[in-house]
Amino acid sequence: MEILKIIGAVITLMGSIALFLGALGLVRMPDLYNRIQTGTKASTFGTVLTLLGLIFIFPGWVGKLFILMLFVGISNPVSSHVLARNAYRYGVPLSDKTTVDRLAEDIENKEVEPVNNAL
Amino acid sequence: MNVKNIGISFVILFGFWLLLNGTFTTPIIVTGLIVSLIIPMFFCARCDVFADMRLTPKAFLYTFIYLFVFAFELVKANLDVTRRVISPKLPINPGIVKVKTKLKSKMARMILANSITLTPGTFTLAIEKKYLYIHWIDVQDKDVEAATKEIVQKFEKYLEVIYG
Amino acid sequence: MVNTVLTISVVLILLSVLLSLYRFIKGPNTADRVIAFDVMTIASIGLIALISYFANRLIYLDVAVVYGLLSFIGVIVVAKFLEKSL
Structure with a gap:
């Protein structure tokens, strides 16, 4: 039983390292879209790993921890996608390093409507 | 088609109920069965979210x-x-x-x-x-x-x- | 052993909340603040789970579930507001 707890603790530590790196990326990246990239991926992965480690430590808590993992894994990408799309329509600028922007080209060619309300 | 939607919603809701409670006594299972059957009937009468899912x-x-x-x-x-x-x-x-x-x-x-x-x-x-x-x-x-x-x-x- | 490692995890998660707080204060616009808020709340879910380990109470995990729901709704509401369709 002791070995399971140690495995769980190591997994939790890895998760918290991922969370820390995500927050570091949030500070270092140059524009909103890159921040969302690192923020979403690392925070989802970090939280899921933290909860997975706790499942190893307390096998009796598996129900609620599993619900939390599922919920974070589904809701976090959706909310950041909605945020990114609406920020783009609102006109948050891209960074200078950006090489190509197909969405702006298509909006200019009238292939895509500039605002849509399909949430 | 609609039976399929209600069925899949029922399975998902009942699974969540059991995970959230964590115990398997009779009152909890009966309550869960009733509630997770009623909710899809109200909210999933016309939805087609799971209609394309294949069950093979x-x-x-x-x-x-x-x-x-x-x-x-x-x-x-x-x-x-x-x-x-x-x-x-x-x-x-x-x-x-x-x-x-x-x-x-x-x-x-x-x-x-x-x-x-x-x-x-x-x-x-x-x-x-x-x-x-x-x-x-x-x-x-x-x-x-x-x-x-x-x-x-x-x-x-x-x-x-x-x-x- | 286990407690030491988990304490280190708590410290790391607190540091990540602090870093996102920096982004939350600095901006430069609303969407940046919202994504910082999102990372903060998601990190807090992990933090609450660890606190429930230290207190040895299962009931604290319910707080984390509700917290996650609120963060999801909050981000979507602000995003709708940015699109001027609220």
Whole structure:
């Protein structure tokens, strides 16, 4: 039983390292879209790993921890996608390093409507 | 068609109820059965969220494989993020590319968009009919076809079997 | 042993909340603040789970479930507001 707890603790530590790196990326990246990239991926992965480690430590808590993992894994990408799309329509600028922007080209060619309300 | 929707919603709700309670006594199971049968009847009378899902053994097998592929990509994505964040020069080359998907069902498109968001260096910015606009942190190919091959196809081949 | 490692995890998560707080204060616009808020709340879910380990109480996990729901709704509401369709 002791070995399971140690495995769980190591997994939790890895998760918290991922969370820390995500927050570091949030500070270092140059524009909103890159921040969302690192923020979403690392925070989802970090939280899921933290909860997975706790499942190893307390096998009796598996129900609620599993619900939390599922919920974070589904809701976090959706909310950041909605945020990114609406920020783009609102006109948050891209960074200078950006090489190509197909969405702006298509909006200019009238292939895509500039605002849509399909949430 | 509608029975299928209500049935799948019922299974999901009942599973959540059991996980949330964590105990298996008779009153809890009976309450859960009643509540999770009534809620889909009210809220899922006309919905078609699960209508395209196939319930064949092959679809179940592919769901399982898909979960493994997805977990592997998730780990790869985080190693990638780690490398980019730690290195002092910040090696990014971002851009928005356009990719095309063959999937028709709404649920399959949503799962595809979510998976793309959680995999290495890509992020779904907008969905417009059969085109997806992807923010790519390290653009390797600006062409629509090549980007589709690079980003979408590794998930699409499984989702096609599950949702058709 | 286990307690030491988990304490280190708590410290790391607190540091990540602090870093996102920096982005939350600095901006430069609303969407940046919202994504910082999102990372903060998601990190807090992990933190609450660890606290429930230290207190040895299962009931604290319910707080984390509700917290996750609220963060999801909050981000979507602000995003709708940005699009001027609220």
